[in-house]
Amino acid sequence: MPKLWDDSIATHRHAVRTATLDATAALVAERGLTGVTMSEVAKRAGVGRATLYKYFPDVESILTAWHERQVGDHLRQLTGIWTDTGRLEAVLEAYAFICHEHPSSEPAASLHRSEHVARAQEHLVDFLAGLMLDVRDDVPPKELAAYCVYALGAAGAVPSKAAVRRLVAVVLSGLRGEAGR
Amino acid sequence: MPKLWDDSIATHRHAVRTATLDATAALVAERGLTGVTMSEVAKRAGVGRATLYKYFPDVESILTAWHERQVGDHLRQLTGIWTDTGRLEAVLEAYAFICHEHPSSEPAASLHRSEHVARAQEHLVDFLAGLMLDVRDDVPPKELAAYCVYALGAAGAVPSKAAVRRLVAVVLSGLRGEAGR
Numbered sequence: 001m002p003k004l005w006d007d008s009i010a011t012h013r014h015a016v017r018t019a020t021l022d023a024t025a026a027l028v029a030e031r032g033l034t035g036v037t038m039s040e041v042a043k044r045a046g047v048g049r050a051t052l053y054k055y056f057p058d059v060e061s062i063l064t065a066w067h068e069r070q071v072g073d074h075l076r077q078l079t080g081i082w083t084d085t086g087r088l089e090a091v092l093e094a095y096a097f098i099c100h101e102h103p104s105s106e107p108a109a110s111l112h113r114s115e116h117v118a119r120a121q122e123h124l125v126d127f128l129a130g131l132m133l134d135v136r137d138d139v140p141p142k143e144l145a146a147y148c149v150y151a152l153g154a155a156g157a158v159p160s161k162a163a164v165r166r167l168v169a170v171v172l173s174g175l176r177g178e179a180g181r
Numbered sequence: 182m183p184k185l186w187d188d189s190i191a192t193h194r195h196a197v198r199t200a201t202l203d204a205t206a207a208l209v210a211e212r213g214l215t216g217v218t219m220s221e222v223a224k225r226a227g228v229g230r231a232t233l234y235k236y237f238p239d240v241e242s243i244l245t246a247w248h249e250r251q252v253g254d255h256l257r258q259l260t261g262i263w264t265d266t267g268r269l270e271a272v273l274e275a276y277a278f279i280c281h282e283h284p285s286s287e288p289a290a291s292l293h294r295s296e297h298v299a300r301a302q303e304h305l306v307d308f309l310a311g312l313m314l315d316v317r318d319d320v321p322p323k324e325l326a327a328y329c330v331y332a333l334g335a336a337g338a339v340p341s342k343a344a345v346r347r348l349v350a351v352v353l354s355g356l357r358g359e360a361g362r
Contacts, residue, residue, distance in 0.1 A: 125338075139347045143339055147351050151332035157306075158324055166320045170328050173358020174351045 019045040024066040071120040093168045099155035100164045135175050200226040205247045252301040269312050274349045280336040281345045316356050
């Protein structure tokens with residue numbers, strides 16, 4: 001097959017995938033995770049049902065791909081904040097606001113792809129662990145990172161942005177405090 | 182119906198329920214949540230399938246009842262520790278070890294009864310909020326309690342009992358620290 005043809009297939013595949021995940025994001029925002037069907041996604045994405053089924057066998061696989069893209073976007077956002085500011089506080093606050101806007105119970109519970117969600121969370125823990133090297137030396141960086149990810153998950157359960165900022169302050173106290181004090 | 186008959190029905194109902202949930206606990210421990218079937222539960226509990234279906238329409242309803250009983254047991258355990266010791270540290274450490282032994286992702290993800298799991302978590306947050314009255318006055322007790330429940334959930338993701346104790350120390354630092362310090 002000539003290279004041009006290869007490129008054109010890859011471009012088409014990418015376009016279908018992007019349209020599908022954008023349509024899924026819109027449907028999830030409007031109706032929640034259970035409101036997503038293959039027909040609705042195809043219609044909203046402007047692709048035929050047969051084409052959609054060529055790329056995604058079922059709704060679960062679309063939701064998983066959508067969640068992966070979302071987690072990837074969030075990780076890039078956090079990495080950007082770290083590169084720009086070098087401030088752990090800024091990264092943690094940004095993550096807290098992500099949790100506040102996307103309460104974790106919803107995707108975790110309804111996707112019930114625990115391995116998939118667990119893997120996404122591991123990437124985040126690994127990223128944060130890299131920022132925890134100079135934080136407190138009585139606890140390994142990876143445990144501190146897990147503490148942050150879980151504790152900041154509470155941002156999905158608090159009622160206001162002020163409460164999110166208070167939560168971040170409490171989590172930071174935990175990072176800075178000394179054990180057994 | 183005579184009272185004696187009523188009592189005997191209630192006793193029978195209670196016995197079936199207890200046997201069912203005990204059998205479910207054993208099956209979950211052996212095979213995980215997805216390994217529980219109506220036939221296996223009936224066999225293990227020593228009740229007929231028809232009897233089982235009279236009390237529980239499906240596996241989901243059994244798992245929900247089992248989870249509710251388990252959460253109730255844990256809450257009673259934590260309340261007992263508080264009554265006996267009056268030490269918040271002891272309550273939080275006990276809860277951390279509960280999370281370590283029952284990693285939350287598993288039931289939360291597979292039961293996908295988010296309202297049910299959310300309600301169970303609310304009871305726990307309310308209980309802990311009652312113990313947070315003198316902790317730090319810049320954050321409402323309920324937010325501190327949510328912080329503890331989420332942060333201690335990380336105990337399900339850490340590899341050792343020593344790591345659980347380090348996590349509890351970090352969480353306590355968060356409770357004791359002062360914001361903006």
